[in-house]
Amino acid sequence: MKKSRILLSTALIMVLSASSVYAHPGRTDSNGGHTCRTNCTERWGLEYGEYHYHNGGSSSSNSSSTSKSSNSSSSVKKSGQSAKEIATQKAKKAQQEKEAAVKKAKQIKQAEKDGYADGLKDGYNGISNIGISKYQGAYNKGYKEGFAKGKLKLTNEKNKAYRAGYSAAQNGKSSVVPSIYQTNKALSDSYLQGFERFVIDVEKQKYYQMGYNDSFNMEKYIKPDFDNANHIRWYKEGFDAGKKKQAA
Structure with a gap:
C-alpha cells in the first residue's frame, strides 16, 4: 500500500x-x-x-x-506591417496626393479661363457681373483681365463707329445705322453721336461765322432773334471773336 x-x-x-x-x-x-x-x-x-x-x-x-x-x-505569425508594405502604402499615398494636386491645378486654370471669357464678354457689353466660383480668386483674376480687354475693344470700336457716323453725315448720307454697328447698342449710339456731331459742327460754324461777320458792321452786340439757344450762343462767340480781331 x-x-x-x-x-x-x-x-x-x-x-x-x-x-x-x-x-x-x-x-x-x-x-x-x-x-x-x-x-x-x-x-x-x-x-x-x-x-x-x-x-x-x-x-x-x-x-x-x-x-x-x-x-x-507551427507557422510563426508576427504582428505589424512589413517594411515593404509600409513603403507601398507611402508610395500609394504620395501618388494620390500628386493626382489631387494636378486635378486642383487644372480646376484653378479652368476657373481663370472661364473668368476671362465672362469678363471679356461683359467688358465688351459695358456691364460688370462677376460670377460665383469654387475658386473665386482664380475666377476673379481671369474676369478682371478679360473685362479690361473687352472694355478696350469696345472703346476702339465705339471710336470707329463715331467716325463712321460723322463721315456719313459729312458725305450727305442718311442717319440709318449700318448693320455692322447694330449688334451692340453702344456702337449704334456712337454712330449716331458721330452723325449728329457733324450736323452740330456745321450749324455751329454757320452761326459762329454769322456773328463774326456782323461784328464788323455793328458797334455793339445785339442779341439775335433765334429760337435755338445754341444758335444764339454760337452767334455771340463769333461776334466777340470778330471784335477781338478788330481791336488787335
Missing part, C-alpha cells in the same frame, strides 16, 4: 511539472490556444507572436481536427 502511494505521488508531480511548462499567462480561445505576447523567448521558449496550444494540440474528442490545428499553428 505504501509503495502504491509513493508511485501515485511521483506520477502526480510529473504531470504537474509538465503542465507548468505550458501554463504561462494568457487566455485561450475557442480552439484551446492563443498568441504569445509576454516573455515568449526568454521564459517560454516561443517566438513573439507565435500561436500555440497549452495542451500541445491533443484532443480526445477530435484528434484529426486538433492535429490539423497543431500543424497550422
